[in-house]
Amino acid sequence: MTTATPSDAPKHELTVVHHATCTFCGCVCDDIELHADHERIVETKRACILGEAWFKHHTAERLYPDALIDGQPASYDEAVEVAAEILYRAHMPLVYGLSNTTCEAQREAVWLAELVGGVIDSHTSL
Numbered sequence: 001m002t003t004a005t006p007s008d009a010p011k012h013e014l015t016v017v018h019h020a021t022c023t024f025c026g027c028v029c030d031d032i033e034l035h036a037d038h039e040r041i042v043e044t045k046r047a048c049i050l051g052e053a054w055f056k057h058h059t060a061e062r063l064y065p066d067a068l069i070d071g072q073p074a075s076y077d078e079a080v081e082v083a084a085e086i087l088y089r090a091h092m093p094l095v096y097g098l099s100n101t102t103c104e105a106q107r108e109a110v111w112l113a114e115l116v117g118g119v120i121d122s123h124t125s126l
């Protein structure tokens with residue numbers, strides 16, 4: 001009987017990305033070297049432990065549909081309509097989160113909060 005060991009496993013090339021940017025904590029380190037085995041990142045050179053965890057738990061796989069309404073897959077346009085209706089009926093909605101979010105998206109979120117008379121907060125208040 002033979003037993004396969006990791007060194008016996010078939011080898012294939014990893015995709016290497018130089019100078020990747022980590023957007024997890026706000027320091028925005030831009031010198032990360034990522035090694036990916038198809039969609040999964042397996043190595044994160046120069047990332048701190050938080051960045052490593054963040055990168056390794058993100059993949060390029062499509063895990064979810066474009067949108068969900070009441071837990072059911074929906075089109076993007078349907079989801080926007082439902083979201084607009086919820087925000088229109090809400091009394092002081094909270095726009096919350098925004099970590100791992102681009103500056104452009106944060107700007108839009110602030111604009112949306114002002115438009116609907118809501119308030120805005122980020123995860124850092126935790």
Ligand code: SF4
Binds near residue numbers: 027028046
């Ligand atoms: S690598 Fe670490 S310090 Fe750099 S942005 Fe990511 S989480 Fe922040």
